[in-house]
Amino acid sequence: MTEAASLRPLESPWHARLRLWRRSLAANWELFKESKIGLIGLFIIAFFGLLSISHPILMATVWDRQVYDPVHGFDWEVIKAGGQNPAPPSLRHLLGTDPWGRDVFSQLAYSARTEFFLGVMAALITVIIGTFVAAISAYYGGFVDTFFMRTADVMIMFPPIAFLILLSAIFPLSLWSFVLVLGVLYGFGTITIVLKSQALSIQVKPFIEAAKVSGGSSLHVIFSHIIPNLLPLSFLYMMFNVTNAIFSEAVLSFFGVINVNMSWGLMVQMAYEAGYLTGAGITQAWWLFFPASLSITALCAAFYFVGRGLDEIVNPRLRKI
Amino acid sequence: MALLEVRHLTLHYRTKRGEVNAVDNVSFTLERGEALGIVGESGCGKTTLALAIMRLLPENAYLEGQIFFKERDLLALPEEEMRRVRWKGISMIFQAAMNSLDPVYRVGEQIVEAMRTHEPTISPEAARERVAELFQLVGMSPDLIDRYPHEMSGGMRQRAVIAMALASNPDVIIADEPTTALDVIVQDRILAQLDEIRKRLDMSVIYISHDVGVIAEVSDRVGVMYAGKLVEIGPTAAIFKSPHHPYTAALMSAFPRLHGEKQELLIVPGEPPNLLSPPPGCRFHPRCPYATELCQKQEPLLEPFESTHLAACWHPLLQKRETLRARAG
Amino acid sequence: MAVKVAAETLLRVENLAKLFPVQKGLFRRAREFIHAVDGVSFEIRPQETLGLVGESGCGKTTTGKLLVRLLKPTSGHIYLNGKDIAQLEGRELKQFHRTVQMIFQDPYGSLNPRHTIFQIVSEPLKVQGIGTVLEREARVAQMLELVGLSPAESFLFRYPHELSGGQRQRVAIARAMIINPSFIVADEPTSMLDVSIRTGVMKLMRDLQKEFGISYLYITHDLAVARYMCDRIAVMYLGKIVELGPTEAVIQNPLHPYTKALISAVPVPDPERGRPPVALKGEVPSLADPPPRCRFYDRCPIATEYCRTHDHPPLEEKAGRHVACYEA
Numbered sequence: 013m014t015e016a017a018s019l020r021p022l023e024s025p026w027h028a029r030l031r032l033w034r035r036s037l038a039a040n041w042e043l044f045k046e047s048k049i050g051l052i053g054l055f056i057i058a059f060f061g062l063l064s065i066s067h068p069i070l071m072a073t074v075w076d077r078q079v080y081d082p083v084h085g086f087d088w089e090v091i092k093a094g095g096q097n098p099a100p101p102s103l104r105h106l107l108g109t110d111p112w113g114r115d116v117f118s119q120l121a122y123s124a125r126t127e128f129f130l131g132v133m134a135a136l137i138t139v140i141i142g143t144f145v146a147a148i149s150a151y152y153g154g155f156v157d158t159f160f161m162r163t164a165d166v167m168i169m170f171p172p173i174a175f176l177i178l179l180s181a182i183f184p185l186s187l188w189s190f191v192l193v194l195g196v197l198y199g200f201g202t203i204t205i206v207l208k209s210q211a212l213s214i215q216v217k218p219f220i221e222a223a224k225v226s227g228g229s230s231l232h233v234i235f236s237h238i239i240p241n242l243l244p245l246s247f248l249y250m251m252f253n254v255t256n257a258i259f260s261e262a263v264l265s266f267f268g269v270i271n272v273n274m275s276w277g278l279m280v281q282m283a284y285e286a287g288y289l290t291g292a293g294i295t296q297a298w299w300l301f302f303p304a305s306l307s308i309t310a311l312c313a314a315f316y317f318v319g320r321g322l323d324e325i326v327n328p329r330l331r332k333i
Numbered sequence: 334m335a336l337l338e339v340r341h342l343t344l345h346y347r348t349k350r351g352e353v354n355a356v357d358n359v360s361f362t363l364e365r366g367e368a369l370g371i372v373g374e375s376g377c378g379k380t381t382l383a384l385a386i387m388r389l390l391p392e393n394a395y396l397e398g399q400i401f402f403k404e405r406d407l408l409a410l411p412e413e414e415m416r417r418v419r420w421k422g423i424s425m426i427f428q429a430a431m432n433s434l435d436p437v438y439r440v441g442e443q444i445v446e447a448m449r450t451h452e453p454t455i456s457p458e459a460a461r462e463r464v465a466e467l468f469q470l471v472g473m474s475p476d477l478i479d480r481y482p483h484e485m486s487g488g489m490r491q492r493a494v495i496a497m498a499l500a501s502n503p504d505v506i507i508a509d510e511p512t513t514a515l516d517v518i519v520q521d522r523i524l525a526q527l528d529e530i531r532k533r534l535d536m537s538v539i540y541i542s543h544d545v546g547v548i549a550e551v552s553d554r555v556g557v558m559y560a561g562k563l564v565e566i567g568p569t570a571a572i573f574k575s576p577h578h579p580y581t582a583a584l585m586s587a588f589p590r591l592h593g594e595k596q597e598l599l600i601v602p603g604e605p606p607n608l609l610s611p612p613p614g615c616r617f618h619p620r621c622p623y624a625t626e627l628c629q630k631q632e633p634l635l636e637p638f639e640s641t642h643l644a645a646c647w648h649p650l651l652q653k654r655e656t657l658r659a660r661a662g
Numbered sequence: 663m664a665v666k667v668a669a670e671t672l673l674r675v676e677n678l679a680k681l682f683p684v685q686k687g688l689f690r691r692a693r694e695f696i697h698a699v700d701g702v703s704f705e706i707r708p709q710e711t712l713g714l715v716g717e718s719g720c721g722k723t724t725t726g727k728l729l730v731r732l733l734k735p736t737s738g739h740i741y742l743n744g745k746d747i748a749q750l751e752g753r754e755l756k757q758f759h760r761t762v763q764m765i766f767q768d769p770y771g772s773l774n775p776r777h778t779i780f781q782i783v784s785e786p787l788k789v790q791g792i793g794t795v796l797e798r799e800a801r802v803a804q805m806l807e808l809v810g811l812s813p814a815e816s817f818l819f820r821y822p823h824e825l826s827g828g829q830r831q832r833v834a835i836a837r838a839m840i841i842n843p844s845f846i847v848a849d850e851p852t853s854m855l856d857v858s859i860r861t862g863v864m865k866l867m868r869d870l871q872k873e874f875g876i877s878y879l880y881i882t883h884d885l886a887v888a889r890y891m892c893d894r895i896a897v898m899y900l901g902k903i904v905e906l907g908p909t910e911a912v913i914q915n916p917l918h919p920y921t922k923a924l925i926s927a928v929p930v931p932d933p934e935r936g937r938p939p940v941a942l943k944g945e946v947p948s949l950a951d952p953p954p955r956c957r958f959y960d961r962c963p964i965a966t967e968y969c970r971t972h973d974h975p976p977l978e979e980k981a982g983r984h985v986a987c988y989e990a
């Protein structure tokens with residue numbers, strides 16, 4: 013072998029990996045930028061991100077805890093000025109107050125954080141489970157495969173919301189347990205079937221055989237070859253699952269079966285309970301349900317849009333020349 | 334005038350990364366009953382050339398030049414007329430076409446369907462009879478008409494595709510890599526059959542292939558393409574006996590031979606250029622052992638050496654190809 | 663069973679067979695078997711290239727995969743340096759994988775698109791736990807220079823899609839060479855490359871063979887390529903070797919009617935030279951449960967009643983070569 017080659021200084025693999033990662037991020041951004049719908053989604057997500065950050069900042073600086081706490085707050089000023097709750101939007105209360113005198117904007121901003129947390133966490137759990145299950149059942153086949161695929165069939169037939177309502181009757185659902193149950197339920201569902209079919213097509217590629225000829229173990233093949241090639245699709249599905257989780261939470265909060273301080277779904281539910289969502293009440297206090305339901309729709313749509321934008325990167329077949 | 338004449342055909346693809354000059358100033362003629370071979374490596378533009386003649390190009394393709402077929406310029410025809418040309422005039426056997434048969438329909442039905450789409454007056458019975466004839470023509474038993482594609486071997490499916498191309502009795506058939514995915518023994522038989530049909534029906538065929546051997550056996554004349562350009566064209570015997578363009582000579586010396594004495598294979602340095610930014614002057618100059626400053630600066634044009642043998646080279650090989658080997662070292 | 667292995671044999675295959683069950687209907691019990699490789703025996707000497715030639719579906723790729731133990735043989739023995747590796751498992755199998763490698767046909771599919779060239783080429787070292795990351799990097803760089811990807815540092819951290827087909831196949835060759843194997847199965851390594859690039863890759867493989875003293879099993883459908891790469895050729899038909907001998911002898915003077923047909927079917931790139939017509943009937947029959955007669959009987963131009971009533975002829979030495987034919 014040539015001595016010269018070993019004498020030349022080489023870039024260390026870790027440094028190179030960082031450089032490549034940055035470069036691929038830039039390249040993917042170039043592709044993502046092309047998708048208008050994806051950019052719109054990203055913009056909406058950024059807006060809600062700012063909204064959720066604004067809450068603790070305003071709480072610590074401008075807002076009086078007594079008045080603006082989303083759960084316990086009460087503003088005497090409204091009563092003193094001769095008004096009554098729910099009060100319409102004003103400079104002091106940007107989105108008015110609810111029937112119990114609490115600030116609606118504060119509730120909306122506070123809930124945004126909750127929505128992000130539960131959406132992303134539930135989706136992350138779903139995708140991690142889905143990716144592993146898909147890779148394992150594609151690789152091993154046979155009984156393992158049959159077991160997970162039949163489980164997925166059951167999960168698909170199974171209405172998760174009905175199940176969660178049933179579950180909440182047995183023990184109170186906190187936000188954490190809701191996220192966990194939802195994540196796990198979806199993790200064994202449709203996503204495993206989609207990811208498994210992708211894993212199967214990866215698994216027949218000659219680079220898998222090349223890894224085996226080198227003496228690579230099953231774990232090496234799964235973790236070093238199958239899963240990295242599954243990840244782009246997993247990430248795409250994660251976006252769609254965030255939408256799913258936020259929507260499910262809204263529905264369940266509306267039914268009042270989740271133990272959560274404040275959320276958009278709960279806001280709509282409270283408006284309903286107080287009679288402002290039915291009959292003549294609906295015209296009286298739009299600020300009680302409209303901002304919350306619009307937020308649910310917008311954030312769900314935003315994650316879906318980002319997913320669509322990522323689709324262009326993940327599925328090069330859709331790419332325009 | 335020739336049956337088909339391509340004049341100064343240039344084709345660009347506009348892509349995000351720039352213009353791809355896939356076919357550049359290509360001219361050739363095809364006479365009735367003639368077999369023309371187009372040989373070149375992948376990405377040299379040979380398939381694109383065929384698709385341009387058929388006017389089957391994606392939206393981002395831009396064409397210049399003329400293609401005269403029976404004295405009409407195909408590029409000026411309205412789409413409706415062109416559709417008729419694609420059926421009665423020129424038909425094409427696509428690369429890997431044997432895998433393009435619809436798996437849910439019987440093979441015979443698919444050919445009948447194609448015939449009745451273009452000629453609604455023909456009765457289903459008459460069409461079926463014609464398919465039976467075509468099957469016999471390509472060397473298949475008419476009993477196979479009612480088979481599904483998956484019930485046939487690759488060779489039989491390829492024959493069925495050829496039968497479909499012959500269904501309209503076209504003047505010209507363009508066969509793009511007609512036997513590439515097939516084993517040699519099946520390839521041998523299909524090529525022989527295609528050649529026999531051509532002679533019997535007095536058709537013209539354009540064979541497109543990367544395989545120098547296949548082209549040598551089936552064509553009367555051969556055109557050699559490199560990086561979007563036609564670099565040499567002439568009678569098969571002349572091209573193979575004394576190629577004038579160094580690329581043609583290199584292609585032949587790099588092609589391993591099974592028959593005759595074993596010869597060392599020539600190694601061509603480098604790789605074909607990226608058509609987004611082809612080299613200036615002669616596109617082969619970075620890989621050519623004869624290249625001079627002239628080749629880098631000015632593009633050589635196709636010039637006749639003997640009456641029908643043309644090459645585009647500033648320093649053509651006029652003796653035997655052994656000289657190339659000596660120079661390439 | 664102690665088997666004496668001649669000193670000049672690196673790899674010896676005895677009666678190797680691989681059957682794949684055909685699953686039919688609801689009942690999972692396989693009634694029929696595909697005889698992909700059916701009693702194959704041959705030897706490969708050190709630094710020798712043995713060509714395995716045949717049409718698609720003849721079992722040549724399966725044979726290759728059996729030799730590197732991507733597949734487990736149904737029966738038979740594979741002796742590498744005198745040790746039977748046919749049924750190895752676990753740790754011993756991993757140890758065995760240090761001595762063999764495989765090069766695949768498809769330069770696009772054989773490299774993981776999400777790995778860098780460094781990750782791809784260093785994989786065998788990593789899997790076998792050889793060297794530290796920085797040591798591996800230096801070794802990969804040397805190997806890249808050796809296979810003609812120079813300067814190495816400009817290739818180390820690129821992805822396969824940034825390379826041309828010829829360059830990718832050189833990466834695949836570098837990966838195969840990096841753990842210094844004594845034996846490499848090359849499965850059609852040049853069939854997807856263009857003519858002008860193919861020659862360079864073929865020459866590289868021969869040069870590396872000399873430098874490292876490697877033996878190749880070179881699988882190809884193209885007899886002309888086999889002629890340039892191989893010292894000896896084995897011709898396979900329906901899971902059996904029908905002829906085996908020194909390359910030039912087999913090509914200049916084939917003994918088996920199938921080899922004859924195969925050679926005369928290859929187009930001649932010389933318009934002045936004719937070739938004899940191919941004397942062969944029908945198409946390749948199914949591999950599922952073949953009847954007990956010569957596998958080539960249905961297509962053979964010289965078959966007799968004897969060929970129909972007797973099982974497939976054994977590979978016997980005739981005129982200094984091995985042929986499996988009653989009539990040759």
